[in-house]
Each structure stands twice: as structure tokens, then as C-alpha cells.
Amino acid sequence: MRPRTKALVAAGSGIAVGLGGLALTALPAGADDDPVLPAIDAEQLVTSALEATPPAFDGVAEVSNELGLPAVPGADALDFESVRVFHDGAESARVQVERPTSELTFVKNTDEAWAYDSQENSARQLTWDDADLAAARERAGQHAAKQGHAEARMADPAQAATEIIEQLRPTSDIVVDGTARVADRAAYELVLTPKPTEKTLLREITVAIDEQTRVPLRFDVYANGRSEPVLSLGFVEFEVGAQDAGLFEFTPPAGADVKTTDAGDVAQARGEHAGEAGEPGGPGESLTTVGDGWDAVLVGTVPAEALGQDVAGAGPAGSEGFLGGAGSAGGGSAGGEQDLAGLLAQIGQPVSGEFGSGSYVRIAVGGAIVTDDGRVAAGAVPQQVLVDALDQQ
């Protein structure tokens, strides 16, 4: 009987230990209770979050996206699993957007920014000098000028959320709604609801702000009539600590296709086109914003040859209307050669108005109209607001 007992004990304990271990990996992170934090005034929290300089940190963020983006080229920009963010506490940052078999890498330091796409083996370099920086600062007001590629900022929860707060602050009712634990850190939950006058399809946006560093750790976008967030981007790991300086240097690999742009040139080009455009982003887009806050509509033109890249081209508009980034973030990478007109005919519905005619594409949080003559209007707003925006042009 003894070997039998021994066997039973061995089998039983082995299975228990093994299953216990597996269950450990299955535990959802941050299932703890909400932390107890000193009460804080919403206005105070917003101000401190906007003024805070992020410390040196590294983090891993994950996205959950229920936007229902149609399969247009560029929509795959939000099709990633996780983002790794490194920040040196000053100017430099590195954002790596990880896809199952490829990666987008954004590196920004004091005088240049790189965007590298491993699938295309292409790198985009953006350079600027002090004069450009000063000019950008002047345009952007007292907030530090943000250089670098806009997609990188959209993928980094901290920067994206900061921009959302900044953009929507004047047109929102802001309250602090309890606390949360994000990436194992104590955070305040800030809730932004559109003022009644705003014509938007969004219900609210919640931003979790780290208690210690005041870095936004996560944001969730809720649309009308849905209980689950349509877009959620937040850190699952966040660690404050000095980062290796080598992370913020980038040399494109041999054989990569490199394009270099100078911020000064871009700003100049923009000045000729649209005037008040925000900052150096990608080359060549001219975008204007109609309205502000929640019902801001981005209006731009699609160059005929870039039709394939269409809405994605609006990516650098991240600072102008947050949906400009959220709805259309990205760098129009794969599938850029597809026939946009054909696609629109399939997924869109025809609209017409004073502006002419075009196709309307609706997603969970808003929509876009692409007119037959190549103009685009997009925003988190009902269709009529888009039409009005186009009519005003």
C-alpha cells in the first residue's frame, strides 16, 4: 500500500502546485480594491496633471479598441497589441508599438525624431533646430512645444490622455470620481463629460491620473448607448526609474528606406496652406478644425495620389482634435495601394449637401465624410455636424 500512498501524494501535490501556478498567470492584474487617497479638487488635479513633467519611466500599455473602424487603409494603425513606452524625464522618449509580427518604433530626443516601420523597413526622420522649437512654442502657447511624430504621442497613454484633457477642458464638466489602481499604482479617476451644448456622440472620457507623478495612466472613451468603453488605452506596467540613454538614439538599419524632413520646412509649408496648423508632424497635410472641443471636426483634403492613405494622413492632427488622432491615427502603412473610392462605395453611404456629394462612414464614436472631390471631414459627431462643417468651408 505504501507506494500507492506515495504515488497519490506525489500526483496530488504535483497537480495542485502546477494548477496553482497556472491559475496565478491567469489572475487579472490589479484586481485589488481601489486605493484610499486624499480628496482632491478636480480643477486642481487637472492643472497638476497638465503641468507635471513625466518622470523617467518605462511602461507597457495595452489597447482595447471597439471603435468599429471599417477596413480602410490606415485603420490598421490601431491594430496593435501593446505599446512599450520609455521616457527619460526630459525631452526624450521612445514608443514601440508592437504588432504580432512587426513593430513601429518611435524615438525622439532633443533635436530629432525617428519613426521606423519594421514591416516596410522604412524610417522617417524629423529634425528641428532651436528656431523651429521657439516658433512651435509660440504657436502652442505656454505649453511646451511637442516635437516628434504624432502617432507616437497617440500610442503613449500618458501623452494621449494629456492632450485629451488639454483639448476638452474648456468644453467639459470635469469631476473626480473616486480612485483606481492602474498598473499597480494608485490613481485618481477623472471624468470628463461634454457640456450639454456639445454635439457629440461621446458620453464621457475617464482618465486615471497617477497620484504620485500625476502622469495619466489610462483613458477610456465611452460612446452614447454603450456600457463598455469603445477605446481604452492604458498602462499595465509602469515603473519610475532612470532609463538607458541608448534607448533614445536611433540609427536606421542598413538598407532601410529613410526620409528626412525638417521641422522648419514643414512649419513653413503649413503656414502657406492652412495657417494655424499645430506643429510639425508629417509632411504635406493641410488640415483645419471646425468647431472646438468635443464637436470639433477635422477638415482636410486628400491629395489625389494619396487617396490610398486617406484618413490616415490626418494622424499628425493629434493635437487639434483628439479624434483626429484616435479615429485616424497612424501612418497609413500596409495596403496603401488599395482603391479608396471603391472601398468607400462599399462601406459608406452617399451623402450630399451644399458642399457637393460624398460618402459617409460611421464608426462607433463618430464618423467621416469623404467627398467626391477629395475632401475629408471627421469627428466624434453626428453626420449633420460633419455636413455643416463641410458646408462652411
Added chain:
Amino acid sequence: MTAQATVATQEPAPDRLRAPVGRLLRAELRWIFRRPRTLVVLGLLTVLPVITGVAVDLTANGGAAPATGGPGPDGPGGEPPIFVTMATSAFVLPLGSLMTLLMLLLPLTVAMAAGDALAGEQSHGALRGWLLAPVARGRLLVVKAVGVLVVALVAATLVVASGFVTGLVLAGADNLASMSGTELSLGEVLGRLVVAIAWATLYLMAVGAVALAISASTEHPMLVVVSVLGGLIVSGVLLQISALDWLHPYLLPQSLGSLVDLIRDPVATGGLGEGAFRALCYLVIGMSLAYARLTTRDG
């Protein structure tokens, strides 16, 4: 014919009750690597990365390749698209091959070895000798498990080494870019490949432990291979069903994708660590079951 017969007779009288593990191991390994099927499958594992590399290289450089614009520094007929350039590099090719083969062929190799280790010997009647020999059941299991471990290690190493050499021949030593766009030195690449081999071996050993548990309970080696492959395929199907995502952390192949993280720079260790831990859990379960079954087994 059996290894232990010689062991038992060579044993000097005072030490009769303890056969040296070292000698048992050597005998076991000699036994494994003399089996033609082991050699055939190992040979296949070595050839596959070469075939992959050459095939991708041919499609890239052949006339059928879509010509991209810029005149490349290498390749007179226009640059191959990156995906392809990367796939033949001495860094990506071994890791890519390892990942592909880890899905079925490598686990099959290990399951085969584990099936032969206990069930196979049982069906030949050879295990009976082992069970009667002066070798404790626990040590018998250790010997068998180490045999499977060596097979896993050799198989993983062969795949990576063959991919690495193929990559060196096809793309040279100066095309070692990570997915994040950074160039890696040859030393760094080798370091990561060693990590990949170690990780893959642990993963395969987890498969092997489960296979040994099955192997200890049956006398049909075929059953071992079939159950392991069946289990992997079922896991794969379950992993595709997103409604079952609460179940996914319990499934071994869930961690396979994290091998891609080794191509990123800096390496994200989270997924690999979790995968290693998951493999360890399976290892504990498998080995304890195998031990339980083996100790209660009659000669």
C-alpha cells in the same frame, strides 16, 4: 538486448543495489540516438530552416519579386521587400524557424522520444528489466526524463544553428537588425539565440513531461504521440476562440507568440518569463503524474 542487462551484470557485488546514474544515462542516450527515427526527425529539423531560408531568398531575388522603388545598396534587381530581407537574416531566420517548428514538429519529436522511453520499452518488454533492476523508480524516471531533455535540447539547437548558418550564408553577418530598427552585434544575436534555445527546451520539456506521464500509463508509444499532438491541436483551436479567453492562460501554446519578443529591442521579458513559468507548471504536473504512475506500476 536491453541496456540494463549489461548494467546489472557489470555491477560489482557490494554496490548491487545502486546502479550509477551516469552510466544509466549514457546507456539511455546511446539508445535514443541510435534509433533511426530519432536521427531522421532530427535531420528533418535541420533541413527545414535551410529550405525556408532558400525558398524565401529565391522568391525575393527571383524575377517574380515585386520591384520596389529605391535602388538598394545590395541586389542589382532592386531591393527585396523588408519582410523578406529580415526573414533571411541570421537573426530572424533561426527564431522564425524555431517558432514555426515549435507548433508541431518539435513537440512531435519530444513526444516520440517520451513515447519510446517508457511505453515503447514496455511494448518490447524491455521496461520489465528496468523495473526489476536495482534502480529506484524515481531514478528510472530521472534517467528517462533526462533522455527526453537531451532530445529537446538537441532538436532546438539544431533548428537554431541551421537557421543561423543559413542566414549567415544568405544574408551575411552585417544584416542583423531587430524589429525595432536597431542593429545588433553578432555577440548579442548569439546571446539571444541561446536564450531562445533555452526557452524552447523548457517549453519542449513541458510537453515531454506530459508525454512521459502518458507514456508511463500505456504500452503503445503511438498513443503518446497522438495524445500530445491532439492536445496541442485542441489547445490551438481553443486559443482561437476569444470567448474562452479566461482559459487561455492555462494552455501551453499560449506562450509561443512571446518568442517574437526576442526580435524586439530591448527585449520584452514579461511574455517570455510568463511562458517559462507556464512551462514549469506543466513540467511539475507531468513529472508528478509520471512518477505516480511509475511507482505503482508492477514489473
